[in-house]
Amino acid sequence: MNPQSEERILNKVAFRPSLYDVLLKPSLSGLCQSEKEAYQLILDFMEPGQLSQLEKFSFLNAVTTLSSVVRNQANGNMNNYYPKTLLAKKIETFILEEPTEILDSSVRQQAMLCIVGLRFLPHGPSPSLWGSDPENVWTIQALDDMLQALVIEDMRPNMAILQSFLEIILPWLVLSDKVQEQIRALGTISRLLRFICNFSNLSHMASFSITGKLMSTFSIFCLNPSQDICSSAMEALHYLFIILVDHLHGMLEPMELMHFFQFFRKYLTAVERADVILVAMESMIKGSMNDVFAASKMLKVILRCSVIDVTKVPEIIQLIYYHVERITDKNVQNTIKKIFQLLVHSHTDEVILTLLKMEDQSQRGTHKSWEILASFPKGYEVIMEYLLQRIISPQAPEDQKADQKTELSTLTATRAIHEMLLVPSQQSEVQTFFASLFVALLFQISSLVTKGSTMAQDEQHETESVNPVSFSLEALKTLMRSSGYIEHLSYIQTLGVWDLLVSPEKHYDGVTLLARSLVVKKCWHNRPVFSFFIKTLQSRGCTNYFTALVFLTELLCCPDVAGVVDEVATRILADWFNCDELATALQFLQITEVYTKHKNTVKMDQGQRAYHREGIGAPGELIRHLHILQPYVLRCCYSFSSDLVMETFRMLQRILKDLTWHHSSSFVLKLIFTLEHFFEEESEQLRLVVFEIYASILAKVSRMTLVFPLRHQILNLLVLLVLHLKDVNAAVVEVRSRTVEPGIQFSLEVNAEHASFPWFHVLSPLSPQVCRLILCNIATILHWSKLKKVFAKSDVFTILGALLRQEKSKTLWFLKQCVALFKSPQGPIRQVAVWFAGQIIWNLDKAEEQEIEEEYAAFRYMQKDPDPIVSCLTVQTFYILEAKEKVIPVETPSSCLCMRRRTKWRYC
Template structure:
């Protein structure tokens, strides 16, 4: 180390200017605890030690005595260092000596540099730092603070012919300070980076806060030389905990663009050595040499080369938190009054954030700084840069940005800054943020394997609030149109989720927000704002007049509110009806999606819009058909209502064939409410269907209704007969194809017998159905009988006219033996008896099934039915005996023509 020449101090009277007797070493005058350690010292060292004791006892000492004291301390330090287990505290407390030296430095003038007292004091600290015990951190910081302020506060010292000695003394003192800093930063054999960090916290304010050029130059030069010293060590203590790299890079980078060439040069060197430390400590060893060579090429090079290195190190060698510090320091520079500082900060931020942004830490702190200082940054370029930072962070750390902004607004007064306006000022960024918030809005709808992008994930409530804030910004009304449908449905689904499922789980991140915001009302307000910002303010008022908003937040009437909301869009022919339809269909493609009931209720009403109905195709209908597989009553109801809507539009009615098997399957549900609801819907459906478009469906329906004709439930039975009667009314004679005609004839006897139904409405409907049947079959004579006569006359006339169908009629009677109604069973047995009396021998042989059924009916619970059945069995047996007795024996006898069903 370069040391200034110290005056030679001899321990004799002739060598001092003090008029005192010779200083002699007398062990008897020392403290007993130190006596044993003095034996190993030579006479000169003992005399130095004695002078130290004498000096410390004096209050006012001359300049020469002070220098002599410092020399004595150095002498004693050398002696202690030479000892194997030397310890300065064995002779005198090291801390007291350091404090005395600190006082000597403080006594030096900061107005002028005279003498080498300052220099010698710093070198004395160097000597003390090399002996035990080591300085405590607080002692080191006090010494550094005193040494730095004593030297940096001096006025500018410019070398000249007349002040050459003064300039030389200054350079020697600067070197002494460097030596002191280098000695104090050491921890054993290696520099301690945590100690360095504390030193830098003392030195940096002289560069960043001072407005004096010479102070800035001294601070930057001191740091540069200290970093250069550290570069020479391959290993550094506590490098992982050193967290100032980002701040240093930003400060040095800004000073590199300073208009003063000397400041720029000092900052460039400091930045170079900082880069070198980072390369040595954080780079892959195989690449270290190459990177160092490249750095050396740029040493004292053009600023553009340094800026490129700055960008490289920002992305590859800084931690996320250090990158944040670099951004923060640069933003702070933008609040300065100096246009040069603002320009430099803008250039640096633009460069380091020009390409893909790396991971950034302390995002909330950056957002808070922007929030509170945006209004104080008035320079145009700086404003653009700050907005760009906010935009980039909102892209990569949307959750943290949104959460921080809402926390700030909740904890402070409004109007400090309008960050939402800044976010909205970037069209593409606005859409990106909205799209991201949409994903956060309904987390229960995302797949389980979808991982969050960022370190924090905002809740649906916070996402809703953020969407609301962004929608309030009028500058992005056009962008709102592009995602209106998705956002509308997402907010509606969120309302359903909150109202119906009552999700009470609130994450810690949103607890403070939930205390001041009602989730349901907040989401409803966001939905209203969306409609207003899209030009649908009148719709909001219309929904209000019809009580739609109140219904929407009522758990018991929520889906009525959804219906009112959709109906308003349909009535007003909303432009977004078609996009809304597409959004719902995409949503329903997922069989596990939540809020499907809301989607189905909304879609049922939306399909009544002609433009929407025109979009329905086979693909869409198949998606809906998958939901018809559900038997949950709440889902079945809107699906059946949707079926009625399908029948009203020509484009959709053609797709009923796809839904037909699923709808008819509801008729066989184990849930009687679903069955009744299905029959009622089918009844209404027939009023809209035509034979031309729905013949196959109507024929299939005819077969489906048969089991319901004998239902115990009068509601189900009545509905079934009403449907059948309506169906017959639609069938024209020319459309009477084989399967339908066969089924109509197969249901002829049940229609007649149900004229005795206990439900008079059923009886009336059956008579009307009989008239339709007669008209279709061309039975003009029977038509009048069906319309006017009673059951017995009708059955007699039917058997008389259609004798060839007697066995078919008998089979229908047998099926009605199981009817739950006594009058119908009685009439069925009676008609069976009438038919049997018309049969010949061959036909009698073919009614074994009927005979078995009659034998069983003899045990009927009703005595009248049982009695009539017994009589009928006797008639059957008597008929058979009579026919056998009259049967011709010749094989050539004439046979009666065989009767056919059809």
């Protein structure tokens, strides 16, 4: 700076003693010691001359102290102590003395704050609004020029500095109840904004974050009854819009500006929008009637937006929470409800977290925040639906939003559900959500108990004082209690269900008993609960599918639930079958067994009932569903797990008593062909169950139902049944099962009405042998009256001899069955098979002998059987057959020689 120019400036502002120094003797009686010292310091430093940096700071601090005194006085006036104009000139010298290359000078900043403080100090009465005193006019102009100069940085306005000015001025506008102060504040802001409009390039525009607060404040004052305030507010709002349009238009996506709310959405950031709403709501709550009207009208225009993209959601919610009861105006209440509703839809996580936080801190009463939520239209339903989804399908880490602070954890969602269930005014809504909430909370408990804690690290602090399992369990109890199941809760408590549910070892026992209790107590939500379980199982991502299957196994026992089971639900269940998972497969078998229990699901019209009475099967719903499960059940028979195979056959044994030939012939036929592969199982227990199943099936067969595949399979297993009269397991031959009273005749034609018990429940003590009983049953079905007597009393050799004599046309078929039994793991069965094969071959004619090359080869191989009795019997049989060849007369020489050569080769 030019020294001469600088000197001129200093001379221009040099001070000389005025009349105030000589005549004005202010009263200092009301001042404390520090304030008196500040006043004296001002007097000392107002003398002309250069001051050091420390002295400048002391002077500025003294001015600030004295300004505070004047501001706190009822009719305070700085001129009573020292003229504001002279103080402002003195401070201006400090600013001009600071070098222009250092813009962040501490002295300049402190001087600027002092000027602003002086600017809004009260002054004495004047004939006009601004006062006709030239010094007042000059002071206003000087302060405006000074503020405008201070916001300039590098030849362009610095919006960050402007914001700091406005944050100091705004309280004088908003908090003051004096019209003159409000007009002065609006005028200063308006002139500053007008000054900014003259520049095309602004710096630090992104840091200018009070646009929303300014817009909302100006908009409210535009409807002020004072014409001067209204005009100043409109002028300030006008300049603010010009700045926003000129300098933010290029930063945002183009959008047609038609209404105020479109300007609100287009030119304001989320923070600024929140400021607009907060300022308007504060005006509605704390302002005058005029402010309430203006703010309400402005918010109605803004809320035309379907979604509010704002920040500061907790502040808005807290404002509503703490002041909603004070509002009596219906229009204002509706406006606030609209704001809350939009926030619930668009910022659900933040709303819930804020309500929980206020609930923890509030002393107003239990669950007050959730009662407020329930009072807003659709608020309860929207949040409950959202919380439900948060529990059922928590977001994966990669799907979560960047702002993790507002991410709702599963535990927090569970707590929020618990709080909402306690709202007494929402009992009817709870009924609507019972099924989905019940399933979601049960899944939540299963995940925590069986899989352990899977919570993210930032959630772990929540569990320090709260046990997630206990909290989820309490929410489930509250749900049932709120839904009117008080008696159910007592019954469940008696069964010890809650303790089982939280036990990792017995959790699924608890799930089973919980489902059973709903069936026993005839819970009226059983159908919706079933439907929601099926809905969740539609997703292959359901991690709690096993819990669902365990629960559904018991729930299907409910007649009401069984009545709504359809093909879609059955296929969804079948899709979860996994033979490789033993627990899942066993659960699936239980579900299949339950499917056969409900005869009320078999629906027949009048025509079908007529056919049924005549003995003709009419397919029902149950059998159609069982047909869907059939392939999965039979697949279990071939599992690598011996436990699963055994349980599968036991289940088949149990369900046969509920199946009739009329409605399940296809399944029974496939089962018979499946059994063929298990009659020779090494496991004696499994072999016994297989024979019992076969006996139970034949008990359902009559002459009328003996179709070709069944007849063929019965004959194909005939030799096997006879030979198993030599089974090493005595239970297979002579199993003594429970019987009914002696004398009851055993019926071989069991119809659908009398198929309630397994076959061994209706046996007479006189017929204890399983295989012998099956043979007698077959003889009855095939009308073999003579053989039936032999089957009932004779030994295995007599039976085979009689069978060979009566059914000569089937000798080659019997031979093939014998050969198949050469591989039996039981030595006694192989012995009888070799003996019977020898008998058959002995009785073959020459033409038949030519058809048994493979059988001869298998028979010859039996000479190497590890059982010495079997191998010795085979050798002896070959000798006998060879001796037979020697005594048979030759009828045709040519063929005789050929045949004798073939025969010698066979027996060697």
